[in-house]
Amino acid sequence: MQLTGADIIIECLKEQGVDTVFGYPGGTALNLYDALYKHSDEITHYLTSHEQGASHAADGYARATGKVGVCFATSGPGATNLVTGIATAYMDSVPIVAITCNVAVNALGKDTFQEIDIAGVTMPITKHNFIVKDIKNLADTVRRAFNIAASGRPGPVLVDVTKDVTAALYEYEKKEPLPIERGGDINEADVVSAVELIKEAKKPFIVVGGGITVSNASDELKEFVEKVDSPICETLMGKGSFDSNNSLYTGMIGMHGSKASNLGVSRCDLLVVIGARFSDRVTGNAGTFAKNAKIIHIDIDPAEINKNVDTAASIIGDAKEVLKKINKILPKQDHGAWIEEINGIKNKFPLPLITERLNGPLIIRKLYEITKGDAIVTTDVGQHQMWAAQYYNFTKPRKFLTSGGLGTMGYGLGAAIGAKVGKPDDIVVNVAGDGCFRMNMNELATASRYNIPVIDIVINNHVLGMVRQWQTLFYDKRYSNTTLEDKTDFVKVSEGLGAKAYRVTTIEEFEKALKEAIELNEPAMIECIIHNDDKVYPMVSPGGNIADAFDENDIKNRK
Numbered sequence: 009m010q011l012t013g014a015d016i017i018i019e020c021l022k023e024q025g026v027d028t029v030f031g032y033p034g035g036t037a038l039n040l041y042d043a044l045y046k047h048s049d050e051i052t053h054y055l056t057s058h059e060q061g062a063s064h065a066a067d068g069y070a071r072a073t074g075k076v077g078v079c080f081a082t083s084g085p086g087a088t089n090l091v092t093g094i095a096t097a098y099m100d101s102v103p104i105v106a107i108t109c110n111v112a113v114n115a116l117g118k119d120t121f122q123e124i125d126i127a128g129v130t131m132p133i134t135k136h137n138f139i140v141k142d143i144k145n146l147a148d149t150v151r152r153a154f155n156i157a158a159s160g161r162p163g164p165v166l167v168d169v170t171k172d173v174t175a176a177l178y179e180y181e182k183k184e185p186l187p188i189e190r191g192g193d194i195n196e197a198d199v200v201s202a203v204e205l206i207k208e209a210k211k212p213f214i215v216v217g218g219g220i221t222v223s224n225a226s227d228e229l230k231e232f233v234e235k236v237d238s239p240i241c242e243t244l245m246g247k248g249s250f251d252s253n254n255s256l257y258t259g260m261i262g263m264h265g266s267k268a269s270n271l272g273v274s275r276c277d278l279l280v281v282i283g284a285r286f287s288d289r290v291t292g293n294a295g296t297f298a299k300n301a302k303i304i305h306i307d308i309d310p311a312e313i314n315k316n317v318d319t320a321a322s323i324i325g326d327a328k329e330v331l332k333k334i335n336k337i338l339p340k341q342d343h344g345a346w347i348e349e350i351n352g353i354k355n356k357f358p359l360p361l362i363t364e365r366l367n368g369p370l371i372i373r374k375l376y377e378i379t380k381g382d383a384i385v386t387t388d389v390g391q392h393q394m395w396a397a398q399y400y401n402f403t404k405p406r407k408f409l410t411s412g413g414l415g416t417m418g419y420g421l422g423a424a425i426g427a428k429v430g431k432p433d434d435i436v437v438n439v440a441g442d443g444c445f446r447m448n449m450n451e452l453a454t455a456s457r458y459n460i461p462v463i464d465i466v467i468n469n470h471v472l473g474m475v476r477q478w479q480t481l482f483y484d485k486r487y488s489n490t491t492l493e494d495k496t497d498f499v500k501v502s503e504g505l506g507a508k509a510y511r512v513t514t515i516e517e518f519e520k521a522l523k524e525a526i527e528l529n530e531p532a533m534i535e536c537i538i539h540n541d542d543k544v545y546p547m548v549s550p551g552g553n554i555a556d557a558f559d560e561n562d563i564k565n566r567k
Contacts, residue, residue, distance in 0.1 A: 009181075013143045014043035014174040017107065020150040022050060024185055026078050028069060028429055030054045030062040032089075034082025035122065036109040039174035041080075054429065054458060056422065057450040059086050063093020064422030064448075065429070066104045070097075071409045072384055072427035072434075074224070076157050077104040083111055084122030087168070088129065092416060094164045095133040099413025100245060101222060103162035105153050112172040113141045127168050135163030141170055143178040155186040161309045162222060190223065191308050191326035198323045199333045202280075202304045205321055206338060209278035209302075211346045212238040215261055215290075218245030218412070219283015219307060219327045221405040226250065228331035229282070235335060236280070237343045239350045241269035243284050245412040248402035253381075256347065258354060262290040263548045264394040267357035267557050270548070272350050273298050274555035282306045283327045286316035287413070292554040306330050359398055360545060360559065366515055367538050368392055368467050372399035374515060375437065375465070378522055383435040384409065384427045388420040388444030391473035394544040396439045418447030424462040425455055435463075435526060442468040442492055449501060455531035456506025463525045464507070464533040466498060469540045477543050482550075491540075502533035511535045 011019065017040060021029070029051055033041040044053055056062040059081045066077030077097075081087050087108040097104045111120045127139045136156045138149050146169065153165040206212060214236065220229050226249055233240050233256055240250055241261045250257060259266030261273060273279060279301040284290065291297040294317055302320035305313055306327060313322045323330050361369050372395050375383070381401050386409040387393040393410055402408050409427060411419040424438040440448075445466045455462050472490040479487050502509035508530055510521040518536055525532035545559035 009179070010177050011180045012039065012043065012174065013146050013169065013176050013178065014039040016143070016147050016178065016180050017150060017169070017174070018043045018047050018051065019180055019182065020147055021078065022047070023151070023182060024076070024154045026051060026076075028052055028054070029078045029080055030056055030065040030069070030426065031080030032056060032059045032062055032082070032086060034086045036111055036171045037080060037082040037086070039171065040107070040109055054425070054454065056454045059089035060093050060418065061422040061425070061448065061451045061454060063090045063104070063106065064096065064419050065426035066106070067093060067097045067102050068386060068409055068423030068426030069430040070102050070104055071423070072406055073430040074406065075430070076154055077102070077426065079104065079106050081106070081108050082122070083109055083126070084124045087124055087126040091130060091133070094130055094166065096411050096414045096416045096419055097164040098133045098135070100411065101162050101218060102164065103157040104164045105157050106164060106166045108166065108168045109174060110139070110168050110170050113170050116170070127166065130166050133164070134166050137166035137168070139168040139170070140173055143173045143176040146173060146178070147180060151183065151186060155188065159189045160191060191329060194323065194325035194330055194333060198321065199330070199337070201321045202323055203334060203338050205278060205302055205304055206236055206280070206341070210343070211276045212236055212278040212280065212343060213272050213276035213301070214238050214240040215243065215273065215279065215281045215284055216240065216246045216249045217243040217282070217284025220246060220249035222283065223308070223326050223328040225328035225331055226405050228328055228335060231335050232331050235338050235340055237341045237347065239272050239347060241265065241272070243287070243290050243412075244397055244410065246284065247397055247408040248405045251403045252401045253403060258350060259359070260397055262554065263292065264398065264544050264546065265554070265557070266359065267546055268350060268354040270546070270554040270557045271353050274300070274553070276301045278302050278304070280304045280306070282331070285312050291317060292548050292552050296553040296555075365539070366513060366518065366536060367542050368395040369399045370515055371465065371467060371518060371536055372396050372439070374519055375522065376400045378519065378526070379435055379437070383407070383437050384431060386410065386420045386424040386427060386436070386438045388438070388440045388448070389415045389417050390441045390444060391477065391542070391544045392439050392441045392467045417444045420444065421448040421451040421462070421464055424464070425451060425460050428460050428462050437463045437465060440464060440466045441473055442466060442470060442498070443472045445498065446496070449505070452502055452505040452507045452531060452533065459530060461529045462531055463522070466533060466535045467538055468498065468535050469538050469542060471540045473542070474544070476540070480541070480543070498533065498535045507531040507533050509533045509535070511537065513537045
């Protein structure tokens with residue numbers, strides 16, 4: 009059957025089971041949007057307020073559902089506005105397919121109106137990208153894009169299609185999606201070597217990252233932890249991989265990780281790291297990281313092995329399949345004395361919680377209580393992000409969506425919209441700071457347009473909190489361009505964008521507003537006014553040893 013290129017794109021999306029797209033139309037994308045119009049009963053398109061919002065929504069949809077997220081944009085500025093969202097997905101291994109349209113082939117390279125080499129621009133921040141200049145290659149390219157995005161270590165793929173290709177006619181034949189390859193063959197000798205190291209260990213510790221969620225390996229992880237009889241912590245991207253209410257759980261690791269996690273990793277004699285990449289925010293000074301331990305690294309991407317930290321053993325493969333193999337041959341271990349030692353550290357250094365006034369940790373703790381720990385929580389980036397990771401006890405994967413690798417301010421609200429579309433029965437809450445809210449508040453209009461009931465909690469300290477914290481601790485309180493005391497009224501802005509809006513100054517007011525917002529089941533913004541000098545603790549100095557994590561009491565004792 010002969011179809012236009014635009015129709016072929018839509019048919020290929022349907023082949024892949026796509027029923028949701030986020031995007032923004034424009035001149036070169038007119039044919040694509042015209043084809044989409046004819047299939048609006050099969051594919052729902054969400055018109056975001058900005059293309060960056062579309063890319064973040066596709067990302068949030070993918071993280072929450074495990075499916076490939078899809079976004080559309082036109083050429084030139086439309087395509088470049090996707091770049092930050094694509095880079096965010098790339099850094100966090102999120103499968104999205106971004107389809108952009110470019111000027112016609114005969115207009116390429118001539119500085120044509122809204123022409124940009126988006127394939128060239130995004131080459132370093134995509135798993136793969138394509139520019140389609142011949143309709144003969146169109147269908148197979150779209151199919152490959154989805155397969156590449158979801159296979160192995162997932163990531164974003166961009167497909168740029170020239171306008172003449174979207175208009176041309178070509179024969180289309182429906183095909184079944186290509187099989188998704190999660191990982192290659194696992195080296196059995198590597199598995200045996202790792203098991204022997206585990207059996208020899210007296211003080212093992214386990215660190216898990218986002219790879220556990222990607223491979224749907226939470227059940228296998230739980231069995232593994234119980235067999236090793238080991239304390240376990242998570243990276244920021246690993247939150248929810250393991251039940252944080254489990255007695256073996258010690259919290260997050262790294263710059264703002266718990267003292268129990270940071271000290272435990274520093275004192276262990278074996279560190280098993282699964283689906284994590286040894287980010288600088290996790291290791292601190294890589295030269296002093298886990299210096300007393302042999303390290304086993306399990307990861308699907310061979311490029312990550314020995315990249316940042318040297319290991320004693322490694323297994324390359326899908327985390328789920330690797331853990332199945334280990335669990336099959338690993339005898340039950342007993343490390344009761346070591347676990348008792350770690351529990352002593354946990355009890356000695358609990359996360360601080362001030363209850364006398366409204367503050368970030370108290371807000372997050374109340375959010376956890378009211379939602380019973382079962383909401384999908386997205387965040388922007390900064391102090392509020394760390395508080396959400398520290399004080400909300402995640403018990404399931406795909407419930408915490410945050411920009412870990414790129415640290416993208418403005419990520420959260422778009423991601424919340426995508427998550428709510430993908431998981432409509434879940435309560436979805438975005439935790440933002442006032443600086444981040446300024447970057448993505450326009451997406452409240454998107455939520456209002458489609459009545460997507462996301463709740464945006466804006467923790468407003470009238471400063472760029474995390475940057476100010478560094479300025480306080482390391483720059484002698486020189487607050488250069490981090491104070492946001494101005495006349496912007498977030499409540500009026502939110503109401504103007506069609507959302508229900510609240511301003512609260514006490515925890516009682518917050519509790520009432522949150523319960524009402526959940527009950528209303530419509531877009532809402534809750535502005536929470538807190539003190540501008542509240543800080544995130546514990547903290548590790550940049551490039552420092554994670555064993556030297558400090559809190560407010562440590563600072564007072566030093567003085």
